[in-house]
Amino acid sequence: MAQVLIIDDDVQLCKALAMVISDMGHKVDVANYLVQGVDMARKGKYDLVILDIGLPDGSGLDSLAEIRDGRSRPEVIILSASSDPDGAELAIRSGAWSYIPKPPTLSKIKLPVSRAIEYRRQKLSRIAARDLKRDAIVGQSKALNTCLEMLAQAADTDANVLITGETGTGKELLARITHQNSRKSDMPFVVVDCAALPENLVESTLFGHERGAFTGADRRQDGLIRQADGGTLFLDEIGELPLAVQKSFLRVVQERRFRPVGSEHEVTSNFRLIAATNRDLDAMVASWDFRQDLLFRIRTISVRVPPLRERTGDVRLLTDHFLKRAIARDNGTEKECSPDFRDMLEKYQWPGNVRELSNAVENALARSGEERTLLPRHLPMDIRVHMARQTLSANADTAAADTTLDASNFPLFKDFREQVVGELEQKYLRDLFQTARGNVQQACTLSGLSRARLYALLKKHGLTRKNLYTPE
Numbered sequence: 001m002a003q004v005l006i007i008d009d010d011v012q013l014c015k016a017l018a019m020v021i022s023d024m025g026h027k028v029d030v031a032n033y034l035v036q037g038v039d040m041a042r043k044g045k046y047d048l049v050i051l052d053i054g055l056p057d058g059s060g061l062d063s064l065a066e067i068r069d070g071r072s073r074p075e076v077i078i079l080s081a082s083s084d085p086d087g088a089e090l091a092i093r094s095g096a097w098s099y100i101p102k103p104p105t106l107s108k109i110k111l112p113v114s115r116a117i118e119y120r121r122q123k124l125s126r127i128a129a130r131d132l133k134r135d136a137i138v139g140q141s142k143a144l145n146t147c148l149e150m151l152a153q154a155a156d157t158d159a160n161v162l163i164t165g166e167t168g169t170g171k172e173l174l175a176r177i178t179h180q181n182s183r184k185s186d187m188p189f190v191v192v193d194c195a196a197l198p199e200n201l202v203e204s205t206l207f208g209h210e211r212g213a214f215t216g217a218d219r220r221q222d223g224l225i226r227q228a229d230g231g232t233l234f235l236d237e238i239g240e241l242p243l244a245v246q247k248s249f250l251r252v253v254q255e256r257r258f259r260p261v262g263s264e265h266e267v268t269s270n271f272r273l274i275a276a277t278n279r280d281l282d283a284m285v286a287s288w289d290f291r292q293d294l295l296f297r298i299r300t301i302s303v304r305v306p307p308l309r310e311r312t313g314d315v316r317l318l319t320d321h322f323l324k325r326a327i328a329r330d331n332g333t334e335k336e337c338s339p340d341f342r343d344m345l346e347k348y349q350w351p352g353n354v355r356e357l358s359n360a361v362e363n364a365l366a367r368s369g370e371e372r373t374l375l376p377r378h379l380p381m382d383i384r385v386h387m388a389r390q391t392l393s394a395n396a397d398t399a400a401a402d403t404t405l406d407a408s409n410f411p412l413f414k415d416f417r418e419q420v421v422g423e424l425e426q427k428y429l430r431d432l433f434q435t436a437r438g439n440v441q442q443a444c445t446l447s448g449l450s451r452a453r454l455y456a457l458l459k460k461h462g463l464t465r466k467n468l469y470t471p472e
């Protein structure tokens with residue numbers, strides 16, 4: 001079943017077409033205005049768009065390129081009341097699949113629709129089969145593969161791409177891979193970190209400047225946009241681009257032309273734009289912090305990189321990769337991961353995503369010293385503390401849930417609380433001494449308890465170091 005979008009202001013015709021195409025087994029949406037249709041094509045996953053030329057709010061031909069560059073890069077069939085050969089030629093030259101004069105008879109519409117959909121099906125299977133060169137990307141999860149498939153399709157085009165995702169998910173890495181898999185791979189990949197642009201030099205850094213354009217400009221200099229000519233311009237953290245610069249940049253994105261600071265002449269730069277952000281640009285548009293027209297332009301194709309916690313199975317692969325890489329780099333000896341080390345990595349939520357995992361593995365390796373096996377205690381303190389808190393609150397829930405109270409045994413709240421907390425404290429102390437291998441100093445470091453407080457707790461529960469830890 002294919003997804004078809006009809007953009008036509010003739011409501012009756014839309015109904016008739018929708019009925020025919022639904023009977024062919026496809027799902028149909030309708031837009032009676034160009035603006036609405038272009039927006040739907042940009043965001044939706046359409047295989048085919050049937051586009052009228054003479055719409056009340058504009059000519060379909062003017063928006064053909066934008067529709068074809070929509071999220072799923074649909075095929076387009078042009079439909080027009082005017083039997084206009086120039087329009088037909090222009091439509092085909094602009095990449096429309098075919099051109100059908102109105103009023104379309106059943107046979108005139110059915111054949112091109114089924115041909116366009118079959119062509120599309122074959123094209124998509126070719127794209128999926130095409131391997132993205134992805135040596136640097138570790139991970140096999142479905143969530144990551146879906147994202148890579150979209151980037152493989154984007155790599156094939158010159159469309160602007162917006163990569164969104166939490167910090168450390170690999171947005172820059174994926175932008176580089178998209179460039180390396182594109183026709184521009186031999187040309188420069190220029191990175192602009194919008195968060196680090198010096199406030200007073202933003203324009204000259206991006207657009208370049210002439211000699212003498214401002215104090216200190218003792219020679220002419222190309223900006224980053226010009227340096228990206230023929231290649232890819234990667235705007236990292238685009239949400240941080242100052243509003244004033246967003247306006248000038250919109251023109252660059254639309255026309256690939258701009259004027260360097262202090263110059264009287266415009267220069268061109270034919271780059272492919274990839275932008276990335278971890279911010280919610282729609283919310284920024286709503287609060288007037290980001291220009292809507294710029295957002296529309298930069299997200300012709302939008303790809304969300306999933307956070308690490310959604311990539312089932314990838315933590316293990318990434319851990320092995322980072323471990324192997326660090327050992328090879330330091331000429332170190334082989335190490336193995338204990339099951340509870342792996343378990344902790346699997347259960348942790350990784351708010352800093354792949355970057356945090358990479359740092360944690362390197363950190364654990366350094367802390368393990370001569371030991372051959374990586375243990376949870378080698379992980380950074382903040383991760384262990386977080387996991388301990390999580391375990392304790394989960395246990396508290398279970399302990400409370402396991403105790404059924406009724407009128408015959410209803411305790412005072414104070415006693416009940418003391419009992420539940422007491423049980424959890426004992427479990428904590430047992431785990432603590434196991435992890436610290438009976439070493440009191442180590443137990444104090446892990447728990448953050450002073451020696452006196454630790455001994456007081458042991459005493460309270462009638463426990464000793466010896467009965468909490470027996471060496472094998």
Ligand SMILES: Nc1ncnc2c1ncn2[C@@H]1O[C@H](COP(=O)(O)OP(=O)(O)OP(=O)(O)O)[C@@H](O)[C@H]1O
Pocket residue numbers: 136137138139165166167168169170171172173174236278354355358
């Ligand atoms: N799938 C992956 N396989 C191997 N390394 C990865 C993967 N994803 C990310 N990395 C590594 O993790 C680190 C962070 O990635 P990157 O800088 O691309 O993230 P980002 O999303 O752009 O971060 P930020 O939002 O903070 O700019 C980099 O060293 C990158 O090489």
